[in-house]
Amino acid sequence: MKPILELKNISYSYHTPEGETQALSDITFSLAPGEFTAVVGPSGCGKSTLLSLIAGLMKPESGEILLNGEPLTENSSRIGYMLQHDHLFEWRTVYRNVVLGPEINGSLNEETRQKAEEMLKQYGLAQFASSKPSELSGGMRQRAALIRTLLLDPELLLLDEPFSALDYQTRLNVSDDIGQIIRDSGKTALLVTHDLSEAVSLADHIIILSERPARVSDIMPVTFSLENDTPLGRRNAPEFKNYFNRIWKELNHHE
Numbered sequence: 001m002k003p004i005l006e007l008k009n010i011s012y013s014y015h016t017p018e019g020e021t022q023a024l025s026d027i028t029f030s031l032a033p034g035e036f037t038a039v040v041g042p043s044g045c046g047k048s049t050l051l052s053l054i055a056g057l058m059k060p061e062s063g064e065i066l067l068n069g070e071p072l073t074e075n076s077s078r079i080g081y082m083l084q085h086d087h088l089f090e091w092r093t094v095y096r097n098v099v100l101g102p103e104i105n106g107s108l109n110e111e112t113r114q115k116a117e118e119m120l121k122q123y124g125l126a127q128f129a130s131s132k133p134s135e136l137s138g139g140m141r142q143r144a145a146l147i148r149t150l151l152l153d154p155e156l157l158l159l160d161e162p163f164s165a166l167d168y169q170t171r172l173n174v175s176d177d178i179g180q181i182i183r184d185s186g187k188t189a190l191l192v193t194h195d196l197s198e199a200v201s202l203a204d205h206i207i208i209l210s211e212r213p214a215r216v217s218d219i220m221p222v223t224f225s226l227e228n229d230t231p232l233g234r235r236n237a238p239e240f241k242n243y244f245n246r247i248w249k250e251l252n253h254h255e
Contacts, residue, residue: 041209
């Protein structure tokens with residue numbers, strides 16, 4: 001199967017008057033269509049920098065990024081980016097926040113409006129369509145942000161610690177909820193997280209980065225023998241602890 005995303009020997013450094021700081025060194029990996037991949041690594045190793053390069057917000061100093069076999073273009077509309085905070089606008093209703101992307105790019109039409117309404121209904125937010133974001137819980141706000149991203153029909157979803165602002169209990173429920181939504185949508189997703197349990201519960205593969213300058217130290221396939229393979233179900237499975245300990249050992253080895 002042809003990869004949807006390929007990174008080939010990507011390196012990047014930050015330059016300041018004080019000197020150069022290398023963030024990424026010779027990063028190579030690929031994502032298959034429909035695959036959910038998590039990226040973990042020591043704090044400050046360059047995980048968010050990696051997402052910014054894939055999103056086209058910055059250009060690598062060396063190496064190549066391909067999307068469906070073609071060189072990545074700046075700010076590609078084929079990539080959806082979900083950040084740590086939902087960035088919903090309080091002066092717009094939930095519905096008008098959801099349709100913001102098509103409104104900006106000029107693709108808002110009757111078909112898109114109908115799709116937005118269907119997604120709000122499908123993901124339990126239809127009754128809040130006319131509400132303001134402040135009337136939603138943290139988990140509901142993240143669902144609205146995900147719908148806004150999916151409405152643009154991206155081929156690749158980038159998730160930069162989207163649950164980190166939530167309290168622990170809400171985080172567990174929302175990661176389960178959103179993980180299932182992404183899988184049901186069939187989208188390819190790349191999640192950056194510092195939470196190893198979150199990575200194991202959500203991902204098909206886990207990319208482990210070394211300390212800065214980050215290199216790929218391991219790519220770990222994740223499989224569970226569950227009849228109903230859900231993020232919450234994985235946390236109670238016997239394999240969960242083994243994956244967690246393997247990642248922990250790899251990260252500590254590099255530290």
